[in-house]
Amino acid sequence: MAPEFIPFRAARVWGTVRPGGVGTLLEGARVELSVQEVEALGARGYFTRPAFLGDEAALAARAEALARAESGVLHAAGIRRGADRTLDTRVRGDLIGWVTPEPDTALGALWRQFEQLGQALSAGAYLGLGRFDLQLACYPGGGAHYSRHFDAFPGKSNRRATAIWYANPDWRAEHGGLLRLHPEGESPVDVPPRLDTLVVFLSERIEHEVMPTHAHRLALTAWFYGRDAG
Numbered sequence: 001m002a003p004e005f006i007p008f009r010a011a012r013v014w015g016t017v018r019p020g021g022v023g024t025l026l027e028g029a030r031v032e033l034s035v036q037e038v039e040a041l042g043a044r045g046y047f048t049r050p051a052f053l054g055d056e057a058a059l060a061a062r063a064e065a066l067a068r069a070e071s072g073v074l075h076a077a078g079i080r081r082g083a084d085r086t087l088d089t090r091v092r093g094d095l096i097g098w099v100t101p102e103p104d105t106a107l108g109a110l111w112r113q114f115e116q117l118g119q120a121l122s123a124g125a126y127l128g129l130g131r132f133d134l135q136l137a138c139y140p141g142g143g144a145h146y147s148r149h150f151d152a153f154p155g156k157s158n159r160r161a162t163a164i165w166y167a168n169p170d171w172r173a174e175h176g177g178l179l180r181l182h183p184e185g186e187s188p189v190d191v192p193p194r195l196d197t198l199v200v201f202l203s204e205r206i207e208h209e210v211m212p213t214h215a216h217r218l219a220l221t222a223w224f225y226g227r228d229a230g
């Protein structure tokens with residue numbers, strides 16, 4: 001791991017749950033981008049970071065995400081087609097729901113880290129980001145996937161950056177479910193959806209897909225809009 005990460009990770013609160021509960025685990029932890037991450041974003045349109053929250057906060061956020069998914073609030077995302085509005089799960093087979101967490105929760109802590117990530121991307125990579133939406137997505141296994149797509153089209157939705165945080169401990173190769181990035185002019189890059197991995201890419205620039213998934217797969221995605229967005 002790049003040495004740049006060390007001072008910033010050491011500043012985190014490890015091993016203690018403060019009186020406020022899991023939501024305060026990461027209080028004061030600043031998200032900073034390394035030089036390599038800024039360069040990768042500019043040159044290739046993406047970067048990955050193997051540990052965004054740290055083990056304790058990641059497991060707490062995973063537990064809350066799983067509880068939400070199991071509570072039945074998520075709905076099928078598949079593209080709707082035709083007059084009968086049937087779902088076409090050939091394009092995407094995930095279940096999704098928007099997330100606005102309470103502050104004093106582990107997902108609230110993740111939310112604040114995404115907020116800081118947006119600020120760091122604006123300061124370090126001049127992306128001029130404003131608000132973001134946060135979505136929980138669950139691929140139930142059974143080969144569910146999401147076909148190759150862009151998250152934004154120039155001049156349309158004004159989504160500028162996509163940041164995905166994965167919540168799957170013990171992810172194994174036979175589970176499939178890789179995020180496959182297709183950077184322009186480069187070979188595809190596969191990202192396993194392992195617990196606490198963060199991937200950040202430019203929404204208009206990086207085409208991507210979720211490969212067929214053979215285990216329950218959870219992810220939280222933040223889409224950052226430009227500051228000038230409505």
Ligand SMILES: O=C(O)CCC(=O)C(=O)O
Pocket residue numbers: 137146151164178179208209210219221
């Ligand atoms: O979960 C992932 O790895 C990517 C999902 C995705 O591309 C999307 O929801 O737009």
Ligand SMILES: [Fe+2]
Pocket residue numbers: 149150151208
């Ligand atoms: Fe996407």
